[in-house]
Amino acid sequence: MKRRILTLLLAVLATQVGALANPAYACGCGAMVTDARTRIGVDRETSVVRWDGRTEQIVMRFTVGGDAPRAAWIMPVPGRATVELGDGRMFGELRDLTRPERRTRHYFWPRDHDWPFSSGMSDGAGAAPLAPGAPAVGVVGREQLGDFDVARLTATDPDALKGWLESNGFTLSDRLAAEVKPYVDQKWEYVAVRLAPRQEGKVLRGELDPLRIRFDSDRLVYPMRLSRMAKTPQSLGLYVLADHRMEPATRIGGSAPKVTFAGTIAPGHGPLADLAGGAPVFLTAIDQEFPEPGRIDGDHELRATAEDNPYRRAVYRNELLTVAGGVPVWLLTVAAVLVALAASAFTLRRSRRLRAAARTDAA
Structure with missing residues (x-):
């Protein structure tokens, strides 16, 4: 049964990808597929x-680079x-x-860029259609959204999809088949997105x-x-909106996740308010690096932290400590010390002269 379901998934994915049969890229939440003659890379997600x-x-x-006129993106979802x-704003x-x-952090002694060590000058500063099919093959919804052709897929009829795969003659790499198998076993569904600009030559x-x-x-x-x-x-960057501060349950093979912001927000209007x-709502911003992607061993499951402690990063600007008028x-x-030393020297010399005069008078 598992083999039949896996065959089902491969058939569905192949149908959505069409000629894009060379999965070469992965991104934080899915796999990007393009053909062998072009390239595409996800610069940022x-x-x-x-x-x-x-x-x-x-x-x-996604922020992407490359020369591909079309590609496909596949994302597993649990339901x-x-x-x-979405709204980019x-x-x-x-x-x-x-x-x-x-x-601002102040320092006392002058540094390289401060007087008298510097001069005082500052530094310059048309989409191809998806392969046709009927609901029996597991395509439960399809929409054209801007430059995206989106299909929502299920695994309900393995035999029909197996035949669909054979009749269309599409294949995907063995590695992708192996990587999606855990999702098949968990009976997840899939979102297949065809990225194909409608403008000719784009x-x-x-x-x-x-x-x-x-x-x-x-x-x-x-x-x-x-x-x-x-x-x-x-690299993974997540903004998480929930009732509490959230954290990944494990590292899933990456470096330790870093929280870059945590706190309650109350957006009054706009797309963020609509989403919230x-x-x-409590917002947690999380960054994580994956220097060796092959060590990723699962999906991120996030949980509430013990306390909703707020956090905000601070960027410090170092400035020379000055008083009114910008005087360091x-x-x-130093001037006060020199004046004090001069006064002490004057007082000492005067005291010596007075003692010498007193001895002369006594003689």
Whole structure:
């Protein structure tokens, strides 16, 4: 039965990919597929995850480079999914909300760029259609969203899909088949996205429109296993909106996750407020590096931390300690010391003269 289901999945994926039969890239939440004559690379992936305990939403935006006029992206999901275009303004809102706090640290003694060690000058500063099919082959929904042709897939009729694979003559790599097998065993479903610009001659490059994927889930999970196929180090950036501060349960083969922001936000309007449901929500921003993608051993499952401790990064600017008018404190201190030394020397000399005069008078 497992072999039949795996055959089902390969048939569905092959149908969505069409001629794109050379899976060569992986990204933080899925696999990117292109043909052998072109290349595409995910330069950056930013994801926003909203989880209310029952429903999970993932808004993803890719920044890609290369010369591919089309590609396909495959993402496993634990439940029946809906897909729509996201609003790119959300990422600007999050960037502003999580911007590091700027602080100033003062130092006493002058450094290389300060007077008298410097001169005082500052440094310059048309999509090809998907293969046809009927609901019996497990395609439960298909939408054209901008430059994306989106299919939502299930594994309900292995025999029909096996025949579909044979009749279309498509194959995928053995490695991808091995990597998706755990999802097949867990009876996950799949979102297959065909990235094909409608403008003739256009290639996939730069920031793509974000996609918003929604599915029911009683746990917060972020699919990562397919990133094992990546040939270069991977990085993950997540904005997590939930009732509490969240953290990955394990490293899943990467470096220790780093929290770059944690705190309650209350967006009043706009796409972020819409995703948050119009109410205050706890935002956790997490970064993680995967220097050896082959060591990734599962998907991220996130859990609430023991306490909702807030955190914000700080960026420090070092400045010379000055007083009103910009006079360096060290200069005033040195001047005061010199005046004190001069006064002490004058007092000492005067005292000596007075003692010498007193001895002369006594003689």
